[in-house]
Amino acid sequence: xxxxxxxxxxxxxxxxxxxxxxxxxxxxxxxxxxxxxxxxxxxxxxxxxxxxxxxxxxxxxxxxxxxxxxxxxxxxxxxxxxxxxxxxxxxxxxxxxxxxxxxxxxxxxxxxxxxxxxxxxxxxxxxxxxxxxxxxxxxxxxxxxxxxxxxxxxxxxxxxxxxxxxxxxxxxxxxxxxxxxxxxxxxxxxxxxxxxxxxxxxxxxxxxxxxxxxxxxxxxxxxxxxxxxxxxxxxxxxxxxxxxxxxxxxxxxxxxxxxxxxxxxxxxxxxxxxxxxxxxxxxxxxxxxxxxxxxxxxxxxxxxxxxxxxxxxxxxxxxxxxxxxxxxxxxxxxxxxxxx
Amino acid sequence: xxxxxxxxxxxxxxxxxxxxxxxxxxxxxxxxxxxxxxxxxxxxxxxxxxxxxxxxxxxxxxxxxxxxxxxxxxxxxxxxxxxxxxxxxxxxxxxxxxxxxxxxxxxxxxxxxxxxxxxxxxxxxxxxxxxxxxxxxxxxxxxxxxxxxxxxxxxxxxxxxxxxxxxxxxxxxxxxxxxxxxxxxxxxxxxxxxxxxxxxxxxxxxxxxxxxxxxxxxxxxxxxxxxxxxxxxxxxxxxxxxxxxxxxxxxxxxxxxxxxxxxxxxxxxxxxxxxxxxxxxxxxxxxxxxxxxxxxxxxxxxxxxxxxxxxxxxxxxxxxxxxxxxxxxxxxxxxxxxxx
Numbered sequence: 001x002x003x004x005x006x007x008x009x010x011x012x013x014x015x016x017x018x019x020x021x022x023x024x025x026x027x028x029x030x031x032x033x034x035x036x037x038x039x040x041x042x043x044x045x046x047x048x049x050x051x052x053x054x055x056x057x058x059x060x061x062x063x064x065x066x067x068x069x070x071x072x073x074x075x076x077x078x079x080x081x082x083x084x085x086x087x088x089x090x091x092x093x094x095x096x097x098x099x100x101x102x103x104x105x106x107x108x109x110x111x112x113x114x115x116x117x118x119x120x121x122x123x124x125x126x127x128x129x130x131x132x133x134x135x136x137x138x139x140x141x142x143x144x145x146x147x148x149x150x151x152x153x154x155x156x157x158x159x160x161x162x163x164x165x166x167x168x169x170x171x172x173x174x175x176x177x178x179x180x181x182x183x184x185x186x187x188x189x190x191x192x193x194x195x196x197x198x199x200x201x202x203x204x205x206x207x208x209x210x211x212x213x214x215x216x217x218x219x220x221x222x223x224x225x226x227x228x229x230x231x232x233x234x235x236x237x238x239x240x241x242x243x244x245x246x247x248x249x250x251x252x253x254x255x256x257x258x259x260x261x262x263x264x265x266x267x268x269x270x271x272x273x274x275x276x277x278x279x280x281x282x283x284x285x286x287x288x289x290x291x292x293x294x295x296x297x298x299x300x301x302x303x304x305x306x307x308x309x310x311x312x313x314x315x316x317x318x319x320x321x322x323x324x325x326x327x328x329x330x331x332x333x334x335x336x337x338x339x340x
Numbered sequence: 341x342x343x344x345x346x347x348x349x350x351x352x353x354x355x356x357x358x359x360x361x362x363x364x365x366x367x368x369x370x371x372x373x374x375x376x377x378x379x380x381x382x383x384x385x386x387x388x389x390x391x392x393x394x395x396x397x398x399x400x401x402x403x404x405x406x407x408x409x410x411x412x413x414x415x416x417x418x419x420x421x422x423x424x425x426x427x428x429x430x431x432x433x434x435x436x437x438x439x440x441x442x443x444x445x446x447x448x449x450x451x452x453x454x455x456x457x458x459x460x461x462x463x464x465x466x467x468x469x470x471x472x473x474x475x476x477x478x479x480x481x482x483x484x485x486x487x488x489x490x491x492x493x494x495x496x497x498x499x500x501x502x503x504x505x506x507x508x509x510x511x512x513x514x515x516x517x518x519x520x521x522x523x524x525x526x527x528x529x530x531x532x533x534x535x536x537x538x539x540x541x542x543x544x545x546x547x548x549x550x551x552x553x554x555x556x557x558x559x560x561x562x563x564x565x566x567x568x569x570x571x572x573x574x575x576x577x578x579x580x581x582x583x584x585x586x587x588x589x590x591x592x593x594x595x596x597x598x599x600x601x602x603x604x605x606x607x608x609x610x611x612x613x614x615x616x617x618x619x620x621x622x623x624x625x626x627x628x629x630x631x632x633x634x635x636x637x638x639x640x641x642x643x644x645x646x647x648x649x650x651x652x653x654x655x656x657x658x659x660x661x662x663x664x665x666x667x668x669x670x671x672x673x674x675x676x677x678x679x680x
Binding site for chain 2: 296305306315
């Protein structure tokens with residue numbers, strides 16, 4: 001394990017914890033103000049409103065993570081209550097962004113697929129085409145079939161756009177509704193209080209080395225255990241959706257560890273941030289694959305549409321694998337991941 | 341370039357070339373005898389008949405490649421004629437094996453797909469499932485849809501099995517017909533003559549270093565040029581079917597170089613053999629992907645079948661990429677492939 005900075009070992013816990021929480025609370029309030037300035041209830045979010053919502057989630061996650069990891073140095077009842085409410089808030093706000101990301105990722109992948117020439121056009125005559133004994137053959141029929149596949153990719157794109165835009169619009173309305181609710185106003189009030197005064201427990205006056213390092217080490221250990229529990233990187237098995245949950249769990253625990261590291265060391269760890277980005281991509285690709293599979297279950301779609309969605313699904317599952325590889329390659333704790 | 345063994349530099353060209361051709365001709369005749377013993381006109385090839393056909397093609401390719409590369413040391417008219425006939429023969433015999441390999445590869449990939457749980461079952465409720473606003477939701481409907489996708493994989497397997505088995509049976513009949521034809525008997529007679537006497541040109545009595553090394557170097561250079569002309573390994577672009585032809589060309593030229601190396605050095609080069617296997621896998625995956633795309637153009641297939649075929653297609657295109665990576669990683673001529 002990494003040792004904390006020597007600077008923090010001589011400070012009282014409150015002198016480390018309280019400024020961090022106050023800063024994040026101030027950032028939360030600033031983002032909220034920005035978001036209100038740039039939002040209208042009817043539009044599906046301007047870019048500035050999206051950025052503000054992102055910053056709001058960013059701060060909410062850090063406050064929530066800190067309340068979780070360093071609960072013993074804070075008023076526990078207050079910490080648990082606010083943490084629950086912040087989790088609700090960031091979950092609600094994240095959904096809109098997630099649908100937008102998913103749609104962008106899938107349309108980009110579809111574009112790559114349909115932009116490229118289709119394989120039948122490249123195959124020497126008499127080999128592959130002869131395998132489809134029942135299908136019409138010849139150049140004219142082949143052209144028609146190729147056009148049909150191009151149509152499939154376009155239709156799949158339109159279907160995904162319809163479904164995910166609808167979901168995104170709903171998520172946008174839900175987010176606006178949440179931000180106008182009395183439940184949210186109570187959260188905002190609690191964070192406003194936090195920006196001026198942090199409710200600490202009596203142990204918070206003890207040295208940071210005693211009060212903060214043990215919970216930070218525990219967060220690190222939980223994350224390391226989760227990473228060590230990841231299935232080994234054996235043969236390429238793109239359809240291992242059953243393993244996704246373990247990776248998502250590792251992502252959440254890495255995030256908690258990253259935030260605890262920020263608190264104790266006063267700055268983010270760039271290596272951990274890189275590993276976190278790989279796990280974010282992993283999550284995005286897994287969810288995009290699921291969205292493609294889900295769209296393929298829409299009743300009465302054309303076979304060509306379903307075919308393009310199948311290609312998309314496989315594509316995103318390979319992206320899942322690629323993200324896992326990047327994570328393993330950049331992971332700084334050597335022994336934990338490479339063991340069989 | 342690698343220099344030839346010193347042993348061959350002191351020999352006459354005929355003392356290197358003639359034994360090699362005689363050995364391959366003897367192997368051709370032995371395999372032909374075995375094939376006849378284990379073949380019946382009605383069965384679709386026992387394992388022993390397949391092995392014998394494989395050995396026959398193996399010898400035919402080596403004779404043909406040697407006639408091509410070292411044409412100047414042989415009677416040119418005879419060499420050109422026999423080479424054309426051997427290409428016809430090995431092409432005809434290869435087709436049956438190719439369909440069998442393709443079917444095995446696709447069914448194996450489908451098995452991996454359908455054996456794994458489908459993604460929707462793993463997604464937390466309320467995220468992905470809610471993206472399909474129009475589709476029926478809830479556990480019971482979800483189960484039905486998953487069952488339908490399992491059916492899609494099974495139907496895709498049945499469709500591919502029907503199409504490729506039919507193609508294979510036709511190829512088997514065509515191979516048996518070819519082996520019974522007067523055209524084939526003429527080839528077999530020519531090879532039988534070759535087993536006892538190799539028609540050499542007047543330069544064949546000159547030293548091997550003068551007569552054989554220049555054509556062997558040329559075969560190597562053509563192969564190196566083809567490898568250098570391969571597109572660089574940039575971002576993962578699995579739908580680059582347009583590049584396949586360049587890779588197939590590199591595979592054929594590597595094969596000619598390998599055979600020339602066998603002639604001049606008296607033994608195969610294991611590193612080149614490994615690179616050749618990577619290019620064989622590349623070809624197999626590219627053809628399997630094309631077969632999946634081709635099957636998806638069968639009229640009136642169910643969307644679930646088309647979806648599974650789309651997944652298969654993408655999967656095999658990723659296998660194409662993987663084979664290219666293996667080739668690049670194992671390729672011993674550093675500069676030629678890694679240059680941007």
